[in-house]
Amino acid sequence: MKKTLGYIALFIGLIAFAYPFVWMVLATFKPEVEIGSLAPFPSVWSLDSYRMVFETIPIGRAFLNSLIVVASVTCSVLFFGTTTAYALAKLKWKGRETAFNIILFTMMVPFMVMLIPLYTLVVSLGWTDSLIGLIVPFMMNATAILILRQSFLTLPTDILEAARIDGCSEWRILFTIVWPLSIPAIVTAGILVFIGSWNEVLWPMMVIRQEEWMTMPQMVALFSVGGGAQSKLGPQLAAAVLLGIPIVVAYLYFQKHFISSLASTGLKG
Amino acid sequence: MNWKRSKSNGSGAGLGQRIGYVMAAPYFVHLAIFFGYPLLFAMVLVFHRWDIVTPMEFVGLKNFTRLFHDDLFFRALLNTGLFLVIHIPLQIFVSLFFAELLNSKLKGRSFFRTIYFLPVVVSGVVIAILFQQLFAFETGYINSVLSALGGERIPWLVSPEWAMPTIALMATWKNVGFYIILFLVGLQNIPASMYEVAFLEGATTWQRWTRVTIPLLNPMMVTVVVLSTIGGFSLFIEPYILTGGGPLNSTLTALLYIYNQAFYFGHMGYAAALGLFFALIILIVVLLQRRFVEEDIY
């Protein structure tokens, strides 16, 4: 009895969280006039919505741009994030606590406050209309450092101490001992950064004006909200589906790793 | 590096002084350039009038006097507060409910967990495009279903009373998967022995919940509250796309108002003043929340 109720609740959740996406995907195959109707399946399966997206915007190029940006940002955040987190967690130096508090403080300031000054900075560096402008300002990430630091703190100091006595440099300790022991935290931080970076819209909207450097979310947003989709719903939804696919695929691929890593990282409380 | 000399100091206390700086340096150099400089710039900006295009003009404290007379900004702060008041309890309730379900021995748990997390992954742009259609008043899918079932249409986004709760509902839907997992982690960290003791003492399900689960979940609860508060304060893209701040300013959030002042009306200095003031409020709220933490959540 209790079990049945449990399943009913889980299925209600399933419908609530998944059905909107199912509806959206099915709608992209419907002829424009049928999208508002309640029938779940199209009367005729049509690829017109997707055809229009591909004919109107260079979405393949945008995908590539997004990929480059997201990969660079994620790798850099993880590399520098682990070095910083290691220094904060396992090395002793003057000002360490202050440094950590500064990192906490940066998380409190809304991005909107920084937006204009950061934009003028990027402009004066000549980074508009280039992927550098999308990558460099986001090469470091405070949240990632928090997660990594938390995980590093739980590592037993004896192992590191033993390695030091064996003559290992701190760099070697970090890369050969700490990294392999912290895979869950690294994966968690990596996925969170990846999702955030993939979905960023506001910043590319400001920095990129040439179509050839636009990222995928930016291009889809402009296509849907701006005039590109010609206020047709089908292509708007199709563009949205195309934008969603890569991240969903990536998530499904990593999710086993991801969820079990979340379970064993610094988010333990 | 010179670890040998460090070792000769005896303990590990002095160890890694230099290498610590070296390893942390890239982050802080980056921080100085891409956080410190813009923040300083914003501090300068608050005393100026600037529309990006024409040169800055010093106006002293004028932006702040304007701020304290700007009813619309305080309305926006109030709206943001209202959003948090609806969003956070709803989020905690829903995510705890599903976390508890997923923590039991039901089959297919990992499948459900995966699906519940989907909205977290998908871009806000996708979700806004989707919800604009689903929640439209006359032509939207949800209202069509409601009226086909003989119910009343709900003015989701077009009535001042409903709009903010609707947006809170969407934001909850989008984020709840993340918090389900956090709570799931928290639940799994509660030792089974605690439940066994409760069971032996003949505790009811409700007692087990209130006496074991909730107290032991407290640290995670605090994490969830702090994270969703920070997230909730930055509510922007949903009202920006779905309502433009209407109806009757009921979904005008602080960040949306700051954005409008900066980009629609070209008041960069004023927007910077609003932003700093807003950052201060966030800081105070989060610090107050953290007072309830027994141990440092980070």
Place this chain on the structure above:
Amino acid sequence: MFKRSKIVFWSVVAVAFMGCGPNSDSGSASDDIVQLTYWSSQNPQERLLATRLVDAWNLSHPNIQVTVQPLPAGQSSEEVLLAAVAAGTTPDLCSNIWPGVVSAFIKAGGVLALDSFADFDSLLQSRVPPTLHDRFKAEDGHFYQLPWKSNPILMQYNVRLFEEAGFATPPRTYSEFLTAAERISKDLNGDGRFDRWIGYRNIQPIWHERFFDYYSFYLGGTHGSPLFENGEVAIDTLTSNAVFEFFGELYRRNFFPKTKFQGNAFVSEQIATEFVGPWNIAWLQENAPPDLEYAYAPLPVPDGLQGDVHTYGDYKNITIFSNTKYPKETWAFAKYLVSKDADLLLLELATQIPIRRNLTHDSLFTAFFLENPKLIPFADQVPLTTGVEGVPGFAELLDAIAQQFEAASVYGIRSPSEATRRAIARIRVIQEWNK
């Protein structure tokens, strides 16, 4: 594994850097070939137009090669342009300049005075109707914008729906419009609610949406006299009240739905009228079913108002940015963009109205208008349009009105006269703040 990810990282970075260094090609090409960058509007019709024009130009001018880029439109393209002017990343010229933004460009020194070119005056005299000359003159007496196109806002209506309801001609006044609304707004599926409406407006309180309702209707009710005179608010209270009341009644009686349509409600015949510019014709030609019969008429005016009906004209002009290295060549290209052939192409591909004297009487264009009679009302309307007012911070001031439009008209929580009073008061406060 870590090594691999590091390699991936650096190779990705390398690719990124190689791919996107600053544009170094502008100076490095051989000296006698001039490279110009031109920003066009981003909708598909105008992009096609720009591409066609530029291709033809590049063929006939091997020494002045133009690259066209669409100006990305967020919620407002002015935002993008202002940022570009501030950053000095403007192109050589842009053809989609909203006159309301030019004064800011001038203040920033971002645009060239076009009357510095010797033949500007003669071009202006021959192209632009004399009544419009002063409108494009800046405060300092110079001209910074080359008048390109004007898109008057008219009422588009579904001919069949009006005929079925017994109307042979479109409504001319507010009460005629309301009578039509009573008969055309209908509950077709019998659920007790309208599912066809007389019209629809985007109800989001966004200032530029108000160009298509309050602002156009206000100009219609005042014979085109603007909201501001010499920078001071000069709102005609009675007309403003009447406009608020007119839309208020439409929303109160559900003749206008409070919804956001996805897809085009006019094409699906869910709405019978729409207030639009001529660009909509190109869109309908491409997307509407062939049996959809539609026509254009002036906007309804307050009952008893005599004389010509004015409306808002969405002007878009050409400016040359002062960071161009080749003003002379850019000017030559700008003149090409307003040549007769280019104007004809603008009509054909984008169905937008070039600003040109005697447009409907010029032999080159008469054939086009004969074939496309739907555009004639727009062309005829051009002399009776008011563009954007030369008051600083117009967006913010119109936003004050948008707030009241929402309160008084859409939600009816405030009387029209109270709404007008509050709008004026708020505008004064904003102007005081911005002094």
